[in-house]
Amino acid sequence: MPTFPSDVELPKVEIHVTEVCNNRCAFCTTGWINAEEGPKLVHVPRETIRAQLEKAYAEGARRALFQGGEPTIRRDLGDLLADAHALGYQATTIFTNARMGASKAGARWLVGMKVTWFQVSIQGGTAEAHDASVVAEGAFQQTVEGTRRLIEMGQRVKINAVLTRHLLDSLESFARLMIELRPEEVGMDTVKPTSAFGESRAGYADLAPALGPYAGALRDAVLAMHEAGIVVRLTSFPPCLCPGIERFVSEEAKTTITHGGAGVPVNKLLWKRSMQVKAETCAECAYDATCGGVYGPYAEAHGNAELKPLKERVAPLVAESAPPVESALTLALRALFVREKTRGPFRIAAVRALAGGAHELDCVSPGGAVCVSLKPASEGAAYAKTGRFAVSYRKGGEGASPDLRIVDAVVQALRKVEGQLPPG
Numbered sequence: 324m325p326t327f328p329s330d331v332e333l334p335k336v337e338i339h340v341t342e343v344c345n346n347r348c349a350f351c352t353t354g355w356i357n358a359e360e361g362p363k364l365v366h367v368p369r370e371t372i373r374a375q376l377e378k379a380y381a382e383g384a385r386r387a388l389f390q391g392g393e394p395t396i397r398r399d400l401g402d403l404l405a406d407a408h409a410l411g412y413q414a415t416t417i418f419t420n421a422r423m424g425a426s427k428a429g430a431r432w433l434v435g436m437k438v439t440w441f442q443v444s445i446q447g448g449t450a451e452a453h454d455a456s457v458v459a460e461g462a463f464q465q466t467v468e469g470t471r472r473l474i475e476m477g478q479r480v481k482i483n484a485v486l487t488r489h490l491l492d493s494l495e496s497f498a499r500l501m502i503e504l505r506p507e508e509v510g511m512d513t514v515k516p517t518s519a520f521g522e523s524r525a526g527y528a529d530l531a532p533a534l535g536p537y538a539g540a541l542r543d544a545v546l547a548m549h550e551a552g553i554v555v556r557l558t559s560f561p562p563c564l565c566p567g568i569e570r571f572v573s574e575e576a577k578t579t580i581t582h583g584g585a586g587v588p589v590n591k592l593l594w595k596r597s598m599q600v601k602a603e604t605c606a607e608c609a610y611d612a613t614c615g616g617v618y619g620p621y622a623e624a625h626g627n628a629e630l631k632p633l634k635e636r637v638a639p640l641v642a643e644s645a646p647p648v649e650s651a652l653t654l655a656l657r658a659l660f661v662r663e664k665t666r667g668p669f670r671i672a673a674v675r676a677l678a679g680g681a682h683e684l685d686c687v688s689p690g691g692a693v694c695v696s697l698k699p700a701s702e703g704a705a706y707a708k709t710g711r712f713a714v715s716y717r718k719g720g721e722g723a724s725p726d727l728r729i730v731d732a733v734v735q736a737l738r739k740v741e742g743q744l745p746p747g
């Protein structure tokens with residue numbers, strides 16, 4: 324059972340750092356500004372960003388997300404992160420297409436920024452679907468390579484995907500890709516209305532088909548990712564349109580402040596609500612108080628007959644999960660096991676804290692990825708037990724046949740040093 328990462332709970336400010344981008348996403352305002360005004364675009368000055376960070380911190384924000392455009396295009400991105408860390412932000416996120424991470428040098432540069440989270444935009448399950456959505460040939464290969472490299476280098480990665488027809492038509496492949504890459508979290512949003520949609524540009528209805536016919540494919544993809552241990556969230560998504568997976572609907576936090584291209588801070592949930600509409604019958608729905616309905620252009624394109632009031636609420640998964648806490652034991656396990664480089668083909672790429680004092684290790688072996696879980700020794704059957712830990716494993720990807728020598732090596736290492744590890 325995946326658990327919900329703890330720092331997502333921190334009040335967040337989203338900072339717009341540049342209009343410049345190497346993708347041209349058809350659903351994104353920035354994509355079309357680049358296509359039409361590319362050479363004129365400039366980055367937001369560092370001083371402006373620092374002032375926005377200071378103000379947001381004073382108002383309670385403790386997590387800073389840097390978005391664009393494509394933030395990794397800025398040479399001084401590390402300075403912006405350093406400013407946020409110096410101000411006291413407890414968590415930072417770079418919202419990126421991860422193409423920069425496709426090269427070893429680019430990935431090393433990003434890892435050096437000590438970011439809490441990379442939020443990577445993957446917009447389809449195949450190269451054809453992703454490249455069509457981001458209107459950039461060859462982008463998928465770089466994005467997947469960059470994401471894989473960041474995860475292998477021990478970075479925390481969550482994926483953001485917009486439910487355009489390109490993604491909806493490739494959901495099965497998308498879920499397989501996520502299970503192979505193993506990010507911490509996958510968030511899927513419905514298509515927001517933006518100024519990207521206009522007379523001379525893509526139409527909203529072209530990119531955002533009616534969701535009802537995709538309910539089965541969406542349910543299968545969400546459940547497959549969930550069962551593989553990935554936290555999955557559907558945002559700005561009416562529960563009545565996702566039967567069987569209503570518990571994965573998770574609204575924007577009420578505290579999130581976002582800065583658009585104009586640099587004006589707005590409450591993100593209220594901003595979304597200002598663009599959403601509901602059916603008259605929504606008043607009878609058990610979700611009426613918390614659901615925003617669908618975006619206006621969606622209702623114009625597809626009507627609201629799909630919106631069917633639900634009699635009962637299903638408890639959201641997010642609230643059910645106790646947030647895992649990174650303890651001194653998490654840090655000690657990370658220091659013990661995670662290596663960016665090793666001489667042989669075996670490697671541990673990441674250590675994650677789970678709820679209940681458990682941990683997961685993402686391991687690389689010649690036969691494929693393997694995920695090793697460490698629970699308190701008292702917890703039932705296991706592949707092996709040490710004095711303190713019950714060690715078990717599962718395959719990390721499709722068709723892989725992991726070499727269990729990596730699991731045995733973990734067991735041996737724990738037996739040697741567990742007496743010196745701090746309590747969990």
Ligand code: SF4
Nearest residue numbers: 561563605608614631
């Ligand atoms: S019927 Fe209306 S309130 Fe209920 S889930 Fe659907 S859109 Fe939301």
